[in-house]
Amino acid sequence: MDTDAMETAIAEWTGVAVPNTAARVGLADHLALIAAFAALRGTLAFEDEPSSFEAALRDEALGDEQEPRA
Amino acid sequence: MSALNELSMTDLAGAIARGEATSLAATQACLAKIDAANPTLNAFIRLDRTEALEAAEAADKQRASGATLGPLHGVPMAHKDMYYREGRVSTCGSRIRKDFVAPKTATVLERLDAAGAIDLGTLNMAEFAQNPTGHNREFGDAHNPWNPPFCTGGSSSGSGVAVAARMVHAALGSDTGGSIRLPASLCGVTGIKGTQTRVSRAGVMPLSFSMDNVGPLTRTARDAARFMTVIAGHDPRDPTSAPEAVPDYEAALTGDIRGLRIAVPQEWFFDGADDVVVTAFEAALESLKARGAIVTRLSAPSLNAVATCVAVVSRVEGATIHANWMRQRSGDYATHLSARIYGGYALPATYYVEALAHRGPLLRQFCAEALTGHDIVATPTLRTRVPTLAETDIDADAANWHRFMAVSANTRPFNYLGLPTISIPCGFDERGLPIGLQLAARPFAESRILQAADAFQQETDWHARVPG
Numbered sequence: 001m002d003t004d005a006m007e008t009a010i011a012e013w014t015g016v017a018v019p020n021t022a023a024r025v026g027l028a029d030h031l032a033l034i035a036a037f038a039a040l041r042g043t044l045a046f047e048d049e050p051s052s053f054e055a056a057l058r059d060e061a062l063g064d065e066q067e068p069r070a
Numbered sequence: 071m072s073a074l075n076e077l078s079m080t081d082l083a084g085a086i087a088r089g090e091a092t093s094l095a096a097t098q099a100c101l102a103k104i105d106a107a108n109p110t111l112n113a114f115i116r117l118d119r120t121e122a123l124e125a126a127e128a129a130d131k132q133r134a135s136g137a138t139l140g141p142l143h144g145v146p147m148a149h150k151d152m153y154y155r156e157g158r159v160s161t162c163g164s165r166i167r168k169d170f171v172a173p174k175t176a177t178v179l180e181r182l183d184a185a186g187a188i189d190l191g192t193l194n195m196a197e198f199a200q201n202p203t204g205h206n207r208e209f210g211d212a213h214n215p216w217n218p219p220f221c222t223g224g225s226s227s228g229s230g231v232a233v234a235a236r237m238v239h240a241a242l243g244s245d246t247g248g249s250i251r252l253p254a255s256l257c258g259v260t261g262i263k264g265t266q267t268r269v270s271r272a273g274v275m276p277l278s279f280s281m282d283n284v285g286p287l288t289r290t291a292r293d294a295a296r297f298m299t300v301i302a303g304h305d306p307r308d309p310t311s312a313p314e315a316v317p318d319y320e321a322a323l324t325g326d327i328r329g330l331r332i333a334v335p336q337e338w339f340f341d342g343a344d345d346v347v348v349t350a351f352e353a354a355l356e357s358l359k360a361r362g363a364i365v366t367r368l369s370a371p372s373l374n375a376v377a378t379c380v381a382v383v384s385r386v387e388g389a390t391i392h393a394n395w396m397r398q399r400s401g402d403y404a405t406h407l408s409a410r411i412y413g414g415y416a417l418p419a420t421y422y423v424e425a426l427a428h429r430g431p432l433l434r435q436f437c438a439e440a441l442t443g444h445d446i447v448a449t450p451t452l453r454t455r456v457p458t459l460a461e462t463d464i465d466a467d468a469a470n471w472h473r474f475m476a477v478s479a480n481t482r483p484f485n486y487l488g489l490p491t492i493s494i495p496c497g498f499d500e501r502g503l504p505i506g507l508q509l510a511a512r513p514f515a516e517s518r519i520l521q522a523a524d525a526f527q528q529e530t531d532w533h534a535r536v537p538g
Contacts, residue, residue: 006416009416010412010415010416013415014393014396014397014415015397016393016396016397016400016412016415017400018412019396019400019401019403019405019408019409019412020405020408020409021468022405022406022409022464022465022468022471023408023409023412023413024468025409025468025469025471026409026410026412026413026471027412027413027416029413029471029472029475030385030413030414030416030417031416033378033381033382033385033417034416034417034418034421036378037378037379037382037421037424037425040375040378043375044375044424044428044431044432045431046427046428046431051430052430053266053426053429053430053433053488054267055430056429056430056431056433056434057265057266057267057312057433057488057513057514058314058513059434060433060434060437060441060512060513061265061314061512061513061514061515
């Protein structure tokens with residue numbers, strides 16, 4: 001989708017109009033972000049068990065604390 | 071300048087507790103410095119001079135009475151203007167909230183009050199905490215104390231300036247993509263964000279609920295350790311705050327880092343880095359090795375996905391919070407901010423959900439790649455030399471967009487990963503602008519990065535240098 005089409009879509013979805021010229025530069029940057037995210041397809045997997053970021057924080061806090069240091 | 075201004079936060083607290091200095095004298099010294107430097111540096115939005123002097127006198131009387139003193143008793147501070155104090159205007163650096171009177175007091179301010187800190191007023195910041203440079207259209211840009219045409223770093227611009235310029239002994243910042251660590255790096259002070267959820271966010275302006283963090287900017291790692299000990303910990307008013315017990319972070323500051331295992335990821339953090347930054351970073355590693363640390367270069371391929379996901383989450387959450395104002399009064403935002411918010415509406419909802427869903431797995435992957443067998447990850451805080459305000463000014467020229475956005479490239483990943491991260495000074499470039507060293511560790515291992523930072527500051531004197 002190009003920036004003109006995206007401006008139209010944003011106005012329809014959110015009621016927010018493009019505020020200034022810089023926003024068009026930024027929008028192009030965001031479209032590049034969309035492309036970068038799309039490029040990750042197939043490289044990231046959803047967990048298939050109940051989990052959460054907070055659980056990962058607690059799990060990873062323990063890490064290898066018990067390992068002897070080099 | 072009064073010698074009191076030169077004392078670190080912990081040294082001043084000790085001097086007051088022992089009766090070697092008074093809070094009143096320390097507060098007067100800070101006010102004198104503010105009067106002299108703020109017209110150039112623009113760190114303060116609001117100065118509560120009378121209230122601060124009265125509070126300092128009361129603190130001195132309390133000490134004289136033999137009362138038990140808090141760990142920050144009588145120490146003058148000021149904080150980013152997004153920490154609510156009931157009945158006080160909290161502008162959040164914006165025109166939109168220029169007259170917003172806070173209905174409650176932030177938990178972190180209550181904890182600082184209880185520890186005895188003196189609150190001098192509110193500090194300049196990026197509008198709604200949404201830029202990494204320190205620009206502010208409404209209140210004027212904050213200026214780098216080492217060289218005023220240069221960026222201070224943002225969004226906690228006034229906090230970095232006020233601590234570096236010896237206007238205050240410590241200040242709260244906030245960090246969603248680097249907003250504590252960047253002004254710490256660019257102004258030459260110490261700044262830490264804890265593990266995600268480590269510090270209460272009750273009574274604090276939100277930007278991105280998933281990645282907002284509260285933390286201090288200070289002169290030293292020891293100051294940061296004491297400050298974090300005061301403010302960290304579960305808060306019933308913030309149900310997202312972590313229940314983990316808070317250790318005495320200062321107790322970890324032994325100076326002994328023999329055997330500390332430091333990992334240096336080769337991806338992402340050095341892309342387009344300036345030679346002077348890399349040279350200072352490598353010298354910093356040598357200083358840590360001189361105290362017995364072990365440095366390993368390694369690969370952390372998850373960083374590419376992390377860098378993409380953090381942008382998706384922060385931009386969508388920032389755009390969502392501002393949707394009503396963007397519909398009704400987008401002209402009241404600075405150009406660079408409304409432009410930045412606007413793009414968030416272009417991101418599909420499924421991408422946002424995916425980016426959040428991948429957060430736990432990517433944290434596990436990064437820890438496996440970089441922190442298994444290692445205690446700390448080290449990177450430069452900013453890849454490049456400090457830019458000028460002019461060359462990152464999007465309001466003046468939209469072509470500055472990418473230079474503006476690049477400022478936070480090295481700090482953003484650690485917000486998505488939720489890891490405790492600190493920035494400390496590790497050198498200066500040929501123009502006399504500071505360079506920062508960034509250290510991260512496993513979740514809830516704030517003690518470890520503080521220990522390493524303190525050891526580094528025992529080995530070097532970068533943190534002790536004072537701007538002109």
